[in-house]
Every structure is written in structure tokens, then in C-alpha cells.
Amino acid sequence: MTTLVADVGGTNTRVAIFFDEDMTPTSVRRFRNAEFASLEAVLKQYLADLDGVSCSAACVAVAGPVRDGIGRMTNLDWVMDGATLCTATGAAQGFVINDLEAQGHALDDVDTRCVLGHGRPAAATSTRLVVGLGTGFNAAPVHPVEDGSEFYVVASECGHASMPVQDQTGLDLSLSLRKAHGFASIEEALAGRGLLAINAFVAAKSGAAPHDSTQDLIAALSGTPTATDTATAGLYCQLLGQVLGDLALVHLPWGGIYLIGGMARAMSPFFATHGLSDAFHDKGRFSTFMDDFAIHMVEDDYAALTGCARYVRRHS
């Protein structure tokens, strides 16, 4: 079975071909969305470049809400649905899913390492939670069905829910995000631009100069951080711990929480030293209950593409 898979992000779209379970490494291409009028145009260009590979199914992961099989993104006016995919690729079957949903489908195919908690292997019947932390924030529960031989990944837009606030510093940060964006969402605090916003907030208080880029700040944290850098990482890890704790109570992922994305990878070295665990457990009489949830890191750049291919195998 030949499957075309694509991962449509805010800036770029990556496309690849899978033969049965395996991605063809030489088939991976990246396209700048701004250079194309539609997803159809991207896929036609891709297939032309590959001299017309014939595929039987196509699946696209979209970094935005998918409703009734139609994907939407706030910064793109592309129509993304199954019929469009079939027209563009000649495939008989076309699927559009949320990108985090795709990551959820890949969870059995990727290596992980435990960064918080017990790290016991998950029972096949346990719910897991994928959390994407990069240029955006989102989380998708992965529920096993049919005794764990299959699973059901649920779409979400939880990154746009309220950022938790526990104290005056949190409220001040929340109010500054509201001033800038109209609302203090989880994403505005924890995505890449969130770390920079937190740094600007902390720097303004201490009178220090903020960093110009997320990369600069992360590099400083790995080298000789200033007190402002350390406070930034502390506030970030504390907020992330609170958010992950809330999501654990919402979804009950006894099978673990799986972090994915560039920001998760970049900030994970600071979790243990900057208070993530304390914030995760700060739930009053439910504090010990939180011990039942472990947090793991996923490090696989192609997880969304792998998830698309697996989704097609599960739904064909």
C-alpha cells in the first residue's frame, strides 16, 4: 500500500510517501506555504517532482481544528478535506486529521524517555496524553479501544484555554498577555513566543534586558544564566507543571503524558531543577493522586507523518 502523508504547519508543509509501514526517507520534501495558493497545489508539485508516484491513500495532518473532516488554519485560507486530497493525488481515500491527533497515532512507533514520575510501562488499556509544545500548544488524549488493539485519538484546541494563575506573579503575567493578545491562553504563555513573553515580563520587573529570541534564551540557560534567565525558566516550568497537572486531571492519562515538539525538547533539561514537579503536584488533597501520572519525552521529528500513515492503515 502506497500512502501519501503530509504535515501542514503554520509556515511549512512536509510531504512524504510510505510503503506499507515504512517511510521512504528520500521521499520527504518541505514546502513553504506562502509560495502556494492551496494544499492541492503543494501536493501536485510534490507528485510532479517525484515523477508521478501513484498512491492509493492520502492523509494530511493540520495544525488547526478539523471539523467534519475539514481542516482549518487561522493563517491559511486553504480548504483541506478528503475530497481535495483525492483530487490532488489521485488517491481513492483521503483523510484530514489534526496534527496532534496524528502524533497520538504514532505513539506506539516512537522511542520515549521518562522525565517525571514512575516511568512504568503503560498497560495496553491505559489512556495516554500527547502534548505538543512548539510554535503552538495542544494536547490530545489517546484512548485504547477494543482491549488495546486499536485506539481513538481525540482532537482538541486546549492551547487556547485559560493559562492557570495561582499567585500575584501569575496574575501579572496573565494581565500582560491579555493586554498583548486579548486573552491569556496557555499557548501565549508556553509556546515558543510564550517563553520570550515570560522573559520580557521577568526582565521588566528586574530591570534587565530581555533576550531577542527563544534560541538565545535557551542557549543562555545552558551556559551561564543570569538571575533573570533562571527566573524565566522557573516561571515557565512552573506554568507548564500546572498546565500538565490540570490536563492529567481532565484526561486521566494513567498510561502517561508524552511531550512532543521543539519547545518541550529545548526546555526539558530544566524541568528537574526549575520546579516542574512541585507545580505538577500542587493540587491540594489530590497531590498524591498525581503520582500516578508519569511524563515522558518523545524525540522524533517525523512522528506526525508516521501517525498519518498509521491512521490510514487503521481506517482503510
Place this chain on the structure above:
Amino acid sequence: MTTLVADVGGTNTRVAIFFDEDMTPTSVRRFRNAEFASLEAVLKQYLADLDGVSCSAACVAVAGPVRDGIGRMTNLDWVMDGATLCTATGAAQGFVINDLEAQGHALDDVDTRCVLGHGRPAAATSTRLVVGLGTGFNAAPVHPVEDGSEFYVVASECGHASMPVQDQTGLDLSLSLRKAHGFASIEEALAGRGLLAINAFVAAKSGAAPHDSTQDLIAALSGTPTATDTATAGLYCQLLGQVLGDLALVHLPWGGIYLIGGMARAMSPFFATHGLSDAFHDKGRFSTFMDDFAIHMVEDDYAALTGCARYVRRHS
């Protein structure tokens, strides 16, 4: 098919018998948990009172987390699992599920009325969200599977997640709840005792006397409320709107949000006049996105028992 169903709450357990799809009204009994050492003892008493009805299946809804088929409640040391149910009742099949999960399974069997939003009938394939608001707070998404002919209800403990805070008043309330309970959860703010806590908080600011009971306060709101009463209802409805908005973004219930429970019924007359809609839509660039979610009221005291019976039919 004869099914024994039970709803184990914090104080009482209600038990009933269903023949196929219908509850036998004369079979409903209520037991005070404090008078029994175990659920087994309640069920044996119930069956003895009914002169030994023979049932083929049993299902219990528990107001607490259910993990791997075992139900737990913070204030009871009862062991609740399928095997115990079978031993106590002589049934061949026993199931323990979360109470809100049970309510979710009943959603097709109960009448509802729209209290916010478009009120269009849900597509069979749309996710719905049941929100229980009474002596506790919880929410369970109801996902259609197999093209809507079946559905999958997911357990949660989201009432113990962080109460949202958007401004100084919210933070002050949150800090007062943290002082009293170690953590400011959604449940501590929005369950029955939450309304009283909000009233005490507002009254302390205005120098007025707080109400002694939730019933008193609700009666005052329906009569000639003081400024303090009105401010209490306003803060409550605002918080509820924020929480429901966040849960809508987490679960994407295009099929609607369904409120269940005594507090939802008591406070729903004040939703329209006390700012619930504004708070629900207060999501920055996602404000118009919120129009896609409608909020409905469910008024059926037996919904959890009905849901248990339906669960058994779906899983036998």
C-alpha cells in the same frame, strides 16, 4: 434482561432494577452510606428487601475515579469492582463506572433545553460534553463511534483542576480557597459549597452578612436579592462561563454541552442575566469560535441510573 443499577454518591446510594430498557419505578430505593460497611452490604440489603429479585447484570456508577474497573471515593473505604457486584447480586456480569460517565450514556434518553447558543440538534457524529454541577464538579466527553450508532464516554476528574483566574477579584477568591483547602480547584469554587464560599468572599468585602446555606442564597436570588447576592451570582456565573469555555476548547463538543446536577438547575435562571455568555466567549481571537458550542440543561434525577442500564446493554 434484568439489570440491577446503583448510583453511589457521597452520602447516599440509590439502587433500582431495569427490565430491558425501562426502570421499574417501584424498585428505586435510597440507602445512607454511613449505615453500611460496604457496597456489597447495601446491595444484599436491597435484594433482601425486594424478596430476592434475580438479575443477570449489575452496574454501579461511582462519584469518584474508576481505574481498571475499580471505583474509589475519597470519603468511603468501600471496594467497588465488577467481581464484588457479581458476588453481592448473583449477576453474571458486573460493571463499575464513573457517575458522570453514566450520565453521558443516558444523554440520548433524556429531555434537554438550550440555555446558551444556537441550540441546533447535534449531528450523530458530534462529540457532546456532560458537565455535572452539584455537590461536586466533573465533566465527561461523549464521543460517537461507529458512525454514531455507539458512543464512548471518557472518565475525568477535571473538577480538581485549577479554577481559572482572569483578574484581581478572581485571584483574591482563588487565594482564599487555597487557604481553606490547600488548592483552588474548579470544584471548590463551583460546587454547592463553592457558591457559599463565593458568597462569604463577596460579603467579607462589602461588610454584609453571608448566607448560611446554598438554599438560602438561591432563594434570595429568586426574591429580592441584595447587592451582595447579585455580586455573588455574577462571580459564580462568570467563573462557570470561563470553566465551560475552557472545557469546550479542551473537548470540542460540537454536539453541545449538557449541564446536569442540582447546582446547574438552581443557578440556570441567572445565567442570562449574570454574564455567563460574556465569560464563555472571553477567549481573545477564539471568541467567535465559541459560537459553535451550545449549552443545554438536562433535568432528570435518574439519569445516572438510566445511563448504567444503557451501559450494560452496550457492553453485554
